[in-house]
Amino acid sequence: MSCTQRDIGASTNSTEAKRTDPRCNEKKCSWASYMTNSPTMIVMIGLPARGKTYMSKKLTRYLNWIGVPTKVFNLGVYRREAVRAYKSYDFFRHDNEEAMKIRKQCALVALQDVRVYLTEEGGQIAVFDATNTTRERRDLIQAFVKENGFKVFFVESVCDDPDVIAANILEVKVSSPDYPEKHRERVMEDFLKRIECYKVTYQPLDPDDYDKDLSFIKVINVGQRFLVNRVQDYIQSKIVYYLMNIHVHSHSIYLCRHGESNHNVEGRIGGDSELSPRGKKFAHALRDFIEEYELSDLKVWTSQLRRTIQTAEELSVPYEQWKILNEIDAGVCEEMTYQMIQETFPEEFALRDQDKYHYRYPGGESYQDLVQRLEPVIMELERQGNVLVICHQAVMRCLLAYFLDKGADDLPYMKCPLHTVLKLTPVAYGCKVEMFYLNVEAVNTHRDRPLVPRDSALIHRRNSYTPLSSYDQVKRPRLYSAGNQPWLPLAPTPSALMPERLQSQVSGRVTG
Amino acid sequence: MLDNEDHLLENHPRELTQNPLKKIWMPHKNSHIGHRRVCMTNCPTLIVTVGLPARGKTYISKKLTRYLNWIGVPTKEFNVGDYRRECLKIYKSFEFFRPDNEEGVKIRRQCAMSALNDVRQYLSVEGGQVAVFDATNTTRDRRGTIMKFAEQNGFKVFFVESVCEDPEVIAQNIVQVKLGNPDYMNCSSEEAIEDFMERIKCYETSYQPLDEDLDSDVSYIKIMDVGRRYLVNRVVDHIQSRIVYYLMNIHITPRSIYLCRHGESDLNIKGRIGGDSGLSSRGKEFAKHLRSFLEEQKIKDLKIWTSQMKRTIQTAECLGVPYEQWKSLNEIDAGVCEEMMYEEIQEHFPLEFALRDQDKYRYRYPKGESYEDLVQRLEPVIMELERQENVLVICHQAVMRCLLAYFLDKTSHELPYLKCPLHTVLKLTPVAYGCKVESVYLGVESVNTHRDRPENVNVQRSTEDALQTVPAHL
Numbered sequence: 001m002s003c004t005q006r007d008i009g010a011s012t013n014s015t016e017a018k019r020t021d022p023r024c025n026e027k028k029c030s031w032a033s034y035m036t037n038s039p040t041m042i043v044m045i046g047l048p049a050r051g052k053t054y055m056s057k058k059l060t061r062y063l064n065w066i067g068v069p070t071k072v073f074n075l076g077v078y079r080r081e082a083v084r085a086y087k088s089y090d091f092f093r094h095d096n097e098e099a100m101k102i103r104k105q106c107a108l109v110a111l112q113d114v115r116v117y118l119t120e121e122g123g124q125i126a127v128f129d130a131t132n133t134t135r136e137r138r139d140l141i142q143a144f145v146k147e148n149g150f151k152v153f154f155v156e157s158v159c160d161d162p163d164v165i166a167a168n169i170l171e172v173k174v175s176s177p178d179y180p181e182k183h184r185e186r187v188m189e190d191f192l193k194r195i196e197c198y199k200v201t202y203q204p205l206d207p208d209d210y211d212k213d214l215s216f217i218k219v220i221n222v223g224q225r226f227l228v229n230r231v232q233d234y235i236q237s238k239i240v241y242y243l244m245n246i247h248v249h250s251h252s253i254y255l256c257r258h259g260e261s262n263h264n265v266e267g268r269i270g271g272d273s274e275l276s277p278r279g280k281k282f283a284h285a286l287r288d289f290i291e292e293y294e295l296s297d298l299k300v301w302t303s304q305l306r307r308t309i310q311t312a313e314e315l316s317v318p319y320e321q322w323k324i325l326n327e328i329d330a331g332v333c334e335e336m337t338y339q340m341i342q343e344t345f346p347e348e349f350a351l352r353d354q355d356k357y358h359y360r361y362p363g364g365e366s367y368q369d370l371v372q373r374l375e376p377v378i379m380e381l382e383r384q385g386n387v388l389v390i391c392h393q394a395v396m397r398c399l400l401a402y403f404l405d406k407g408a409d410d411l412p413y414m415k416c417p418l419h420t421v422l423k424l425t426p427v428a429y430g431c432k433v434e435m436f437y438l439n440v441e442a443v444n445t446h447r448d449r450p451l452v453p454r455d456s457a458l459i460h461r462r463n464s465y466t467p468l469s470s471y472d473q474v475k476r477p478r479l480y481s482a483g484n485q486p487w488l489p490l491a492p493t494p495s496a497l498m499p500e501r502l503q504s505q506v507s508g509r510v511t512g
Numbered sequence: 513m514l515d516n517e518d519h520l521l522e523n524h525p526r527e528l529t530q531n532p533l534k535k536i537w538m539p540h541k542n543s544h545i546g547h548r549r550v551c552m553t554n555c556p557t558l559i560v561t562v563g564l565p566a567r568g569k570t571y572i573s574k575k576l577t578r579y580l581n582w583i584g585v586p587t588k589e590f591n592v593g594d595y596r597r598e599c600l601k602i603y604k605s606f607e608f609f610r611p612d613n614e615e616g617v618k619i620r621r622q623c624a625m626s627a628l629n630d631v632r633q634y635l636s637v638e639g640g641q642v643a644v645f646d647a648t649n650t651t652r653d654r655r656g657t658i659m660k661f662a663e664q665n666g667f668k669v670f671f672v673e674s675v676c677e678d679p680e681v682i683a684q685n686i687v688q689v690k691l692g693n694p695d696y697m698n699c700s701s702e703e704a705i706e707d708f709m710e711r712i713k714c715y716e717t718s719y720q721p722l723d724e725d726l727d728s729d730v731s732y733i734k735i736m737d738v739g740r741r742y743l744v745n746r747v748v749d750h751i752q753s754r755i756v757y758y759l760m761n762i763h764i765t766p767r768s769i770y771l772c773r774h775g776e777s778d779l780n781i782k783g784r785i786g787g788d789s790g791l792s793s794r795g796k797e798f799a800k801h802l803r804s805f806l807e808e809q810k811i812k813d814l815k816i817w818t819s820q821m822k823r824t825i826q827t828a829e830c831l832g833v834p835y836e837q838w839k840s841l842n843e844i845d846a847g848v849c850e851e852m853m854y855e856e857i858q859e860h861f862p863l864e865f866a867l868r869d870q871d872k873y874r875y876r877y878p879k880g881e882s883y884e885d886l887v888q889r890l891e892p893v894i895m896e897l898e899r900q901e902n903v904l905v906i907c908h909q910a911v912m913r914c915l916l917a918y919f920l921d922k923t924s925h926e927l928p929y930l931k932c933p934l935h936t937v938l939k940l941t942p943v944a945y946g947c948k949v950e951s952v953y954l955g956v957e958s959v960n961t962h963r964d965r966p967e968n969v970n971v972q973r974s975t976e977d978a979l980q981t982v983p984a985h986l
Contacts, residue, residue: 207741225724228742228760234899241757244747306528309537313528321536323885334879369839383750 030067030368032238038151039118040235042127043141045156047202048195049168051222052157055243056129057429059155062242065402066375067368068235069123073114075130078106086178089194094201107137111144118150125235133202135210153236154216155243156205161221165195172428222248245382252295253381253403254388255396256421258307259283260442263335264418267443270327270334275310278440282419283314285438289421290315290388299387301325301377308390319390324373327392331364338447353450356412367412370398378402393445400424403431413449418442533867534884535876556635557751558662559644560655562673564719565712566685568738569674572759573646574945576672579758582918583891584884585751586640590631592647595623603695606710611718624654628661635667642751643667650719652726659730670752671732672759673722681738682712689944739763758895764942767901768811769919771912772937774823775799776958779851780934783959783985786843786850791826794956798935799830801954805937806831806904815903817841817893824906835906840889843908847880854963854982858975865978869969872928883928886914894918909961912938919947929965934958959985 042059044052056072063070082102083091091099107130117123132138138154145152159165169191173179179187205211205218207229217240218227226244231237259279263271275283290298300317302308303325312319333341333348342349345362352359360366365373374395381387381399389399393416401411403424416422419442423434528537559576561569573589580587597603599619608616624647634640649655655671662669676682686708690696696704722732727745733756734743742760747753775795779787791799806814816833818824819841828835849857849864858865861878868875876882881889890911897903897915905915909932917927919940932938935958939950960983968977 224746225728226742226744228744230740231760234896237757237761237899240760241753244744244756245753304536306530306537309528313539323888372839380750383753 030372032063032066032068032235032372037233038149039123040125040151040153041114041118041141041145042125042239043132043138043152043154044127044129045132045138045154045205046158047133047198048131048191049165049173050157050159051168051219051248052131052155053129053172054248054429055155055157055219055246056127058246059239059242060125060127061402061405062378063125063235063239064405064407065371065378066238067371068125070125070127071117071123072127072129073110073117075103075106075110075128078110079103080177082106089190089197092194092197094197107140111141115144115148119148131198133198133204135203151232151236152215153232153239154205154214155239156216156218158204158218158220159222164222175428217243219243242379242382245379247383249385250426251385251387253386253424254298254421255399255416255424256286256388256390257392257396257416257418258302258305258311258390259286259440260418261307264443264445267337267339268335269338269341270330272305272307274306278419278442279307279311280314282438282440282442283311285419285440286311286421287315289436289438290317295386295388297385299384300390301387302390303327303392303395305392308392311390322377324377325389325391325395328367328370328394329361329364331361333361333364356449357408367394367398368408370394374398396422404433405430415446417444417446532863533871533876534874534882535878556640556667557642558631558635558658558667558669559642559755560649560658560669560671561644561646562649562655562671562722562732563675564650564715565648566682566690566708567674567676568685568735568764569648569672570646570689571764571945572672572674572735573644575762576755576758577642577644578918578921579894580642580755581921581923582887582894583754584887585642587642587644588634588640589644589646590627590634592620592624592627592645595627596620597694599623599626606707606714609711609714611714628658632661632665636665648715650715650721652720668748668752669731670755671722671730672755673732673734675721675734675736676738678737692944733759735759758898761895761898763899765901766942767903769897769902769940770811770814770904770937771915771932771940772802772904772906773908773912773932773934774818774821774827774906775802775956776934777823780959780961781986783853783855783983784851785854786846786852788821788823790822794935794958795823795827796830798954798956798958799827801935801956802827802937803831805952805954811902811904813902815900816906817903818906819843819908819911821908824908827906838893840893841905841907841911844883844886844910845877845880847877849877849880853985855979858978862975862978863971866969866971866973869965869978872965873924883910883914883924886910890914920949921946931962934961959983 042056044056046052053074053076056074060070060072079102080086082105090096094100110128110130114126114128117126128141130137132141132154142152166188169188170184173191174184174187179190205214205216207216207218207227211229213230215230215232215236217229220226223244223246226240228240231240259275259282261273261279262276263269263273264279265276298317300312300315300319302312302319302321304321304323305326308325309319309321330336333345336344338349348362352361357367360369377389377399381389389396391399394412396416397411397414400406400414400416400422406414417437419438419440421436421438423436425432425434527540529540530537559573561573563569570591570593573591577587577589596619599622600608607613609620610616627645627647631643631645635643645658649658649671659669683705686705687701690708691701691704696707699707722730722734722745724743724745729746731746731748731752732743733745736742739760739762742756744756747756775791775798777795778789778792779785780789780795781792814833816828816831816835818828818835818837820837820839821842824841825837846852849861852860854865864878868877873883876885893905894915897905905912907915910928912932913927913930916922916930916932916938917924922930933953935954935956937952937954939952941948941950963983964981966977966980968974968980
């Protein structure tokens with residue numbers, strides 16, 4: 001980490017700053033990504049149908065959302081590539097030499113891909129999703145990790161509750177590519193025999209002796225109990241916290257925006273206006289919607305802006321206000337229409353369209369900031385049962401992106417229209433979305449991705465976390481109070497004229 | 513039809529008013545809105561420590577209490593040892609703790625009951641949300657009594673057990689906190705250590721640690737070997753989840769945290785708050801002095817954190833070492849008052865100015881933040897500071913007050929008035945149950961930005977009264 005820091009910090013040596021680490025080359029890395037020093041391999045352990053893939057995918061989705069590039073490497077996928085047609089559980093018998101050879105080969109291939117991802121493709125975390133039930137296999141992985149200078153963190157899932165296992169098999173194995181005929185009983189039978197094959201050679205992590213120096217978390221009986229050993233760093237600590245907060249009980253999360261507001265009608269962004277008459281009607285309709293669905297123990301959350309609170313008030317149920325659910329802060333552009341912004345701050349307007357996710361309003365926030373701000377909301381949503389979140393357009397996009405695994409490119413352009421409730425229900429490895437338009441008209445506040453050609457010579461505004469303190473930073477107060485210096489256009493630094501790749505050192509033009 | 517509907521809607525939703533201090537929208541009639549506080553637990557929580565003597569139970573209790581109070585959860589610790597010292601004015605020797613000492617056993621039991629009564633008072637009557645019951649609680653029987661008590665009163669129970677067999681750690685413990693304990697006021701160190709080791713033995717024979725099978729329905733965290741390993745069982749709600757996360761992030765490795773503000777800025781000189789100005793010439797001088805100071809201190813593996821505002825970054829730049837920027841360390845957002853002088857705030861927003869003086873912690877600037885908001889924003893910073901070792905945080909006045917309040921266990925009344933002058937580094941070193949503070953003024957002059965609470969906080973006060981405590985500026 002030190003070498004990259006020095007590179008970023010040395011403003012006078014900007015032209016010489018040579019970044020060898022591709023990961024930190026990316027000027028736009030999130031705080032979480034920043035804090036993750038060496039690449040880490042997360043290794044899943046457990047018998048089949050213990051929720052390894054479920055946890056792998058969910059964890060990966062979460063880590064990507066907070067900005068840590070993560071990817072899952074599922075050994076089953078490699079095996080299916082190698083062995084086109086799955087015949088039966090016999091393949092998994094530990095005395096089936098030919099099969100054992102193939103399976104080991106697959107593991108090696110997967111590990112190679114992991115290495116490429118972590119060293120060449122800018123990945124920071126690789127989740128190795130396989131049973132990894134023998135010490136031999138784990139030793140192999142550890143040797144690999146050591147050889148490449150990665151950190152390793154094991155996640156073992158232990159479960160002896162037959163109901164949970166059966167439910168697991170039904171939910172995800174029945175529809176697996178291994179069982180095209182989907183005949184339930186046969187699938188169940190074969191799969192249970194498959195599990196028996198693994199049980200013979202299963203060596204769980206031994207915290208008292210053999211594995212006492214490893215970093216790992218043992219998840220017991222779907223989160224009833226956890227054993228955590230030797231957490232090494234920030235990202236492992238966050239992973240542990242996340243795994244300890246997720247659950248598998250069925251529940252639904254309802255996301256919607258406040259009813260149409262007066263500012264919405266005028267085309268103004270931000271602010272703290274009240275509901276328009278149509279907005280009030282929506283609130284009324286929302287109440288009917290909730291009543292109709294008879295949601296038990298529904299929690300209702302709002303932001304601390306008037307329009308969401310007014311909407312919630314109509315529901316006549318208790319609700320909680322969260323300041324962190326407030327709409328993205330548009331800084332100097334608060335309460336302007338897009339037209340006004342374009343006229344007053346044409347540069348800013350253009351910059352935003354170039355990279356809407358990372359763009360930070362002067363004196364305000366970016367989507368990236370919003371994601372960081374919303375993390376506790378996500379964590380709490382994971383803990384809770386049924387929740388209705390009444391929020392705002394940008395906020396809803398961030399939350400939705402988390403549930404639907406959308407990246408930074410898509411997030412700021414997700415469609416979250418007014419007067420529409422999205423119902424999200426976790427299902428198998430993903431999330432089912434149902435959309436309910438409550439039949440009250442509203443303005444459309446969505447701005448599509450503009451067809452702006454990527455101009456490589458365009459000057460990018462200096463990112464907020466590259467120091468370059470010798471140039472004026474772009475934060476501006478919201479009120480132009482007396483005595484403010486007029487803003488002078490900045491001369492671009494030499495590095496600003498460099499090609500896009502090494503753009504982290506450039507400054508931006510500021511217009512008054 | 514439409515008219516009728518509109519009319520109905522008109523009367524239906526309650527009018528919202530904005531609380532002038534906190535800028536929270538609430539319906540007229542007080543109702544069932546929940547202002548999102550950290551943990552919306554319905555029932556209070558009783559945290560119960562478990563472990564042999566010298567396993568860090570009191571250390572954990574005090575630290576956890578400090579953290580929970582800081583994030584806004586009213587918490588109080590009840591140390592049974594204190595009750596015992598009240599009851600038994602003079603401590604003679606470890607004999608008191610022998611399991612066959614009937615008199616001793618009776619007294620100790622009474623003390624525990626007395627403490628539990630106070631717990632009940634705190635949680636049910638005084639509005640506390642979490643009580644930390646700090647005692648050995650090493651027998652299943654004692655824990656059973658506590659759980660029954662909790663059930664009767666509608667409290668949730670969460671056990672925190674500390675297990676440690678490393679003799680070095682235990683010895684260190686004894687030296688750090690037991691020798692200065694009132695029990696051992698009148699003995700030599702050797703005598704104290706010897707007696708204490710005997711005391712531990714008294715508990716060892718009857719110690720029944722939390723068991724995976726026998727206690728499988730109980731909510732607890734077992735901390736092993738000072739955080740090397742944790743066993744977490746049945747976390748049931750938000751506050752327990754936060755407590756577990758916190759306990760898993762703290763450590764006892766010796767280290768120091770350095771807090772300071774950016775060098776004096778141009779706006780500082782003009783007596784203006786907020787904004788994003790650069791360093792004045794004196795500010796730059798400070799940065800240089802800071803660099804020398806750090807070099808002298810020879811701090812091992814020092815991490816440096818700044819905010820994302822120019823003045824802290826400029827300060828860090830002078831140090832010539834890598835640093836990390838945190839947006840969460842940005843100064844409190846003064847909303848419409850950004851870049852104003854106090855005189856201007858009084859002129860344009862006299863009501864706001866008075867409200868702020870009335871309750872500086874909860875007061876939120878219009879379109880800005882309050883100290884309370886700041887604390888919530890800074891919580892991840894605190895969590896990461898706990899994980900780290902030697903760190904220098906270059907931040908801002910309000911931010912530094914919040915961080916300092918956490919380390920020095922200051923209340924929300926004291927927090928907004930903590931003195932954090934420019935050009936001064938505070939070195940915080942955890943010691944025993946608290947934090948040692950050393951203040952180092954780096955010898956570069958600057959303006960004073962500290963505004964004390966004026967005497968008259970009435971909204972009708974005169975301008976003179978309002979500006980009574982404004983520090984001098986250009």
